[in-house]
Amino acid sequence: MKSPTRAAPRMAAVMAALLGLLVPLLGLGTPAHAAPTGFRVQNGRLLEANGNDFVMRGVNHAHTWYPTRISSIANIKAKRANTVRVVLANGDRWTRNDTADVANVVSQCKRNRLICVLEVHDTTGYGDQSGATTLSRAADYWISIKSALAGQESYVIVNIGNEPYGNNNASRWTADTKGAIQKLRNAGLNHTLMVDAPNWGQDWSFTMRDNAASVFAADRDRNTVFSVHMYGVYNTAAKVNDYLNRFVAAKLPIVVGEFGFNHSDGNPDEDAIMAAAQRLGIGYLGWSWSGNSSDVQYLDLVTGFDPNRLTSWGQRLFNGANGIAATSKEARVYSGAARGTSPTAAQADR
Template sequence: MKKIYLFLISVCLFHASLLAQGFKTNNTNGNLIDACGNNFIMKGINVPLAWFVSNVNNSIPALKTNTKSNCLRIVVNLSTPDNDWQTTVVNCIKNKIVPMVEVHDVTGNTDPARLKAMGDFWAKKSSFFNNTNFNGVNIKKHILINLANEWGTWQTATNKNTIWRDAVINAIKPMRTAGITTTIVVDAVGYGQDIDEAWNLRTYGKDIQRADNLNLGGPANSTVNSNILFSIHMYCEWKKGGDNIGIINTIKSSGLPVIVGEFGYQHATDGSCDIDEQLILNTCQNGGIGWLAWSQKGNSSDVAFLDLCIDWNCTQLSGWGNTVINGTNGTKTAVECAAFTSNSCTITSLKEEEISEDVVCFPNPFNNTFLIESPSPFQYTLYDMTGIEIESGKGNGSQSLGGNLSSGSYMIRLQTNSKSKVVKIQKN
């Protein structure tokens, strides 16, 4: 076998070779990792784009200024024109806000085929999600995708069977097949709330991770490559005297990345569903867990008390909004995603070592093109030396690359079913 110089990925560096591809979950400690390898703890709000397109889109710069949110969860319907929600995504990134898009059409639905349709919907948008220069911004580096809002009813959750697990696994597969590699956010069953301290999530979450790990080329019976972030919505199930909010720390530390994707301070006008919003904020703060409050503005009259803002720009706040934005551990304490601080991510922590492997790149150095040879199917991602992705693809047997590269040093990540490595290559 030809000897090649590898940059080995230490387990503690957590997939440094994935830098510049987008968000990634750490399935050991439950953290969400940005494209430059930094922990990202979201603090933000939900915005109702599907019903108020111009109001939401025009408010993005003001939301950054007035709330300091570092993430916005963007409500989309299947009928929302692509240009509308994609404009919101671009506006978020230009204002250094992480955009999370979610599709709202299957709220409370129990048909697995409908959830699968949501995965198919996002899969058809893969060219947008994988775009590194769309209207001047890098979508792939900064996007999060929420599969669907609140699929499954209370009965679905109470049954405690595998229907939610299986429906989610089937729905995320087409997204991965389409080449979407960024973090997929999965709402808990039971209108996002689950039951019995997130019993279904705690019981079946690892199965979903293992399935996604296989989708992304990882080894069998492992969660190492899985890129799933679970989301719990904290309303009446989590009211005072209800489920223990502190269970989210146990969930996260078990290697199930989790956020509170929606919550309010109450969910019934008669006061029968009183939620301890400050306990949610404090628990998330202490556990390094992200959260997104519901919602900017525009709620129907029966839940108008959940409007955070009096006006769309959030220059005037409701009492609920004042707690979320100005209160202890509120959005004004959010830390901007570090991946926005520069146009590239410098990779500095990889250890060089000379070893032999079955998958090889040669000649190295090369003059015009080089060849990847492997006895089994493989995936590759080519980077410049700052970690910016240049090209990615799949091969089986051999693949010729490099003809469009300028002289200089590059890195290429090679992955088979059982092995992964990063090779430094040099073009003369």
């Protein structure tokens, strides 16, 4: 009879070997989260589905207030942009853009070989601005138009809500942003998500900067990009570089989702913003194509939606140093069609 004290280690070794074989197989059965099917974030970089690095170079377009100006999307592309950020409304403050309208916007972006960043503007300045709505309400809107977004993960980035807090109660941004991200993931939206900073997008309190890592970790898909809006707060190269460098060093994806060359709250350093974005390989989206109210009409890139009438700001953004014309690279998802043509039928239907 063999000694039980000698048999036990042998049995333990056999069991350990069997577990070593089974554990990897069990791990394949139920992944922690679905792998992104389109855009994804990896090591702080925004990548296309094929793994190609994508750097946004584009502008904002106020679609919700000018729904008949849909030709602006083609005109923006003609200026060499690779991305357009489209203003939408969920109906809480401005007229709701319905599913059919959003589907048409996405179709026009694809037809013109642009990546489409869609944002809900009704959240702007929540806590400061009368009528502004919550990120949770914005998330409900995205879920309600899910059919216009499904299958578009290689073409569409969902910017949950524009400038979702003003200067009051900005500390609530972290929990509310996590909640909105999780609501969208639980509803089955697999797109890359973009989240705007509080403080009217400018994050002067550094709420987004200091909590970005925990917000990113709260997304089970690890597929969230952060967006700062650079206006008067970013009036020196030192401020611009310090803010953006911190995200890059932390390997957290950051874009400048809005910026201008002037503003009522101060004079942003647009040269530093564009130079830093180019040096760091991060995206920027200038505000805005046309149609600004009279108090900030100087931020129009073209006059009266006419692509042949660039303003001085438009000349700077499109044709200046580190500008769109010199630095924009079209998304690789469109590489199956010749430049200047529509994507193939298979691409357009995806």
